[in-house]
Amino acid sequence: MEKRTIMISKIKFILVLLMTVTLSTTGISQEQKTKKIQPKIMVIPYTPADRSIADELNRNDLSRLAISRVKEAFDKRNFPTVDLNAKLKLLQNDRVMELENQASIKQELIELSGADMYIETETTINRSNGGNSVTIILSAYDAFTGVSLANKSGVSPRFYTESFEKLVEKAVSEMTDDFMNTLQLRFDDMNANGRMLAMNITFSEDSEYDMDYEFGDLDLLSDKIEDWLENNSYGSYYHIQGVTATKMIVDEMRVPLKTENGKNFRVSKFVQKFRKYLKKLGLDTSRDLQGGRIFITIQ
Amino acid sequence: MQINQISKVTSLKTLPLLLLLFVSLIVFSCKTSKLTGETMLIEPSPSGQLYVLAGGYGNMKEASVNNAIQNAFMNILLQGIPESNQSTPLLGNNAQDVYASNRGFFDKLFENDIERFILDKKVSNFKFLNLNEPSTNVKLKINLNAFRSHLEQKGIIRAFGL
Numbered sequence: 359m360e361k362r363t364i365m366i367s368k369i370k371f372i373l374v375l376l377m378t379v380t381l382s383t384t385g386i387s388q389e390q391k392t393k394k395i396q397p398k399i400m401v402i403p404y405t406p407a408d409r410s411i412a413d414e415l416n417r418n419d420l421s422r423l424a425i426s427r428v429k430e431a432f433d434k435r436n437f438p439t440v441d442l443n444a445k446l447k448l449l450q451n452d453r454v455m456e457l458e459n460q461a462s463i464k465q466e467l468i469e470l471s472g473a474d475m476y477i478e479t480e481t482t483i484n485r486s487n488g489g490n491s492v493t494i495i496l497s498a499y500d501a502f503t504g505v506s507l508a509n510k511s512g513v514s515p516r517f518y519t520e521s522f523e524k525l526v527e528k529a530v531s532e533m534t535d536d537f538m539n540t541l542q543l544r545f546d547d548m549n550a551n552g553r554m555l556a557m558n559i560t561f562s563e564d565s566e567y568d569m570d571y572e573f574g575d576l577d578l579l580s581d582k583i584e585d586w587l588e589n590n591s592y593g594s595y596y597h598i599q600g601v602t603a604t605k606m607i608v609d610e611m612r613v614p615l616k617t618e619n620g621k622n623f624r625v626s627k628f629v630q631k632f633r634k635y636l637k638k639l640g641l642d643t644s645r646d647l648q649g650g651r652i653f654i655t656i657q
Numbered sequence: 658m659q660i661n662q663i664s665k666v667t668s669l670k671t672l673p674l675l676l677l678l679f680v681s682l683i684v685f686s687c688k689t690s691k692l693t694g695e696t697m698l699i700e701p702s703p704s705g706q707l708y709v710l711a712g713g714y715g716n717m718k719e720a721s722v723n724n725a726i727q728n729a730f731m732n733i734l735l736q737g738i739p740e741s742n743q744s745t746p747l748l749g750n751n752a753q754d755v756y757a758s759n760r761g762f763f764d765k766l767f768e769n770d771i772e773r774f775i776l777d778k779k780v781s782n783f784k785f786l787n788l789n790e791p792s793t794n795v796k797l798k799i800n801l802n803a804f805r806s807h808l809e810q811k812g813i814i815r816a817f818g819l
Contacts, residue, residue: 396818434802435817532701532704545817
């Protein structure tokens, strides 16, 4: 009789154990089902102030080659990039071409391409009596915050040659692995500490509020916003570039990649939550979203 | 019969001595192998490869070569090789933790599979001087791409991206 009781309790224990394992496995597979949204990366040429990206691509063969090699390196790691040429063609008759300032064109192109990150590729020819070489500089930036993510420079060996294409290929080939490793460390950091967003908060022209508006508890509107940022940014990580009566620029704040239930974190939800908070304070708002850049206008 | 008894007594007397000798041999050979940072880049390599020189410790040639190979891979995993295609740790920001939590996998890898990721191997003359100097130097051309892919497939590191 006693043996039977022991057997039953053993079976019960095994059943509970099996159920726990099954439940935890289901939990993991649910988590794995929601794949992380990967950032879009675009490789562009470095352009001097007086030259457009399209001009640089047309005139500089080496730059085109370097871009192509960098893109190949990403492809090899199963990470497709946004095609610059395709985007340029798409935007050819768009407002980008109407802009006169080259820096603005670059910024517009990055914004309209939908890229989250861009990699600038600079190629320079070095001529000397001891032979010719090329210098390659790769710089990766966050498209929304402008934060530098990875940098790598490399010089090809010197050869008595005018075939600079070979030198570019060699230099790029020797540096892409390490450049991507540095970028991966940044991705790891984002996984651990959240991704970056930027937010501009302004007022409509006829708004009766400003950042110095004082609430009943003597807090200014800017204080209220900062309190919210402190409570809602990932690990309370945010940086305010500046506050004036009419504007607050948050040039960097962190949000998680995934929500608590394993779903991808949506910036629109984050904005929705912020707008609800402002509404509770009695403020009507409108918003614009460009990838990781948020524009809030208080009415 | 008497001779048999004498030999039995002798072997019983020498047994502890032999055992002591055996144990000290094992201890000595274990102590001679060690993990160090003595891995240097020989020359820049094309994408996906690494050409390094690693020092190996050991009083036997085979042991010292194995030690050099292990040293090279351990440095790639945990420290990275300066000025190379892999100047940062292959296991990422928390390399030591990742290694410690997958110790069984790596022990098995070094025991059976590591040769798969070696494209070329040149062993210099073996010379055992003392415990503080490498007894051999090994030039290794490593298939970094394949090694990285293997670690990704086994879930040790994440694929490129978030």
